[in-house]
Amino acid sequence: MTGWRIVIGADDAGYEYKELLRALLEDDPRVAGVVDVGVDADGHTPYPQVASEAARLVADGEADRGLLVCGTGLGMAIAANKVRGVRAVTAHDSYSVARSVLSNDAQILALGARVIGPELAKTLVDGWLGLQFDPQSPSSAKVDLIGEIEKEESA
Ligand code: RB5
Numbered sequence: 087m088t089g090w091r092i093v094i095g096a097d098d099a100g101y102e103y104k105e106l107l108r109a110l111l112e113d114d115p116r117v118a119g120v121v122d123v124g125v126d127a128d129g130h131t132p133y134p135q136v137a138s139e140a141a142r143l144v145a146d147g148e149a150d151r152g153l154l155v156c157g158t159g160l161g162m163a164i165a166a167n168k169v170r171g172v173r174a175v176t177a178h179d180s181y182s183v184a185r186s187v188l189s190n191d192a193q194i195l196a197l198g199a200r201v202i203g204p205e206l207a208k209t210l211v212d213g214w215l216g217l218q219f220d221p222q223s224p225s226s227a228k229v230d231l232i233g234e235i236e237k238e239e240s241a
Contacts, residue, residue, distance in 0.1 A: 089118025
């Protein structure tokens, strides 16, 4: 791993957190690059559109991971999970963030700016950058079963 390629996005409720988290990512040596899919300071793009744009970059292999922020983190994760191959979670504690990667191989973390404070958000993202899924782990077969559901649903 030469550094994470990360896509970051937010709706208007998450804009300020996106800005501070992007700065954190850009300063982190574990991050190779950050793509910001908005919104900007005056943006009002609805969260499903931001989430789907970010999720497609992950699904297409143009980003390794996505970090999304809305009011709760819930809508972003729901929308991102509609993109085939994407596993997105909302997590606001360090254990869940860790398990989202180590157990679920989730590529996208969605945070709620109305749920946690900015310092906790930064701490969670810092920990998230240090995590990597082990494809040899017993969790791998279970993650594969998630992909099987997608195949069954689109058959
Ligand atoms: C505001 O649109 C709010 O619903 C949104 O930021 C997010 O919390 C949705 O899940």
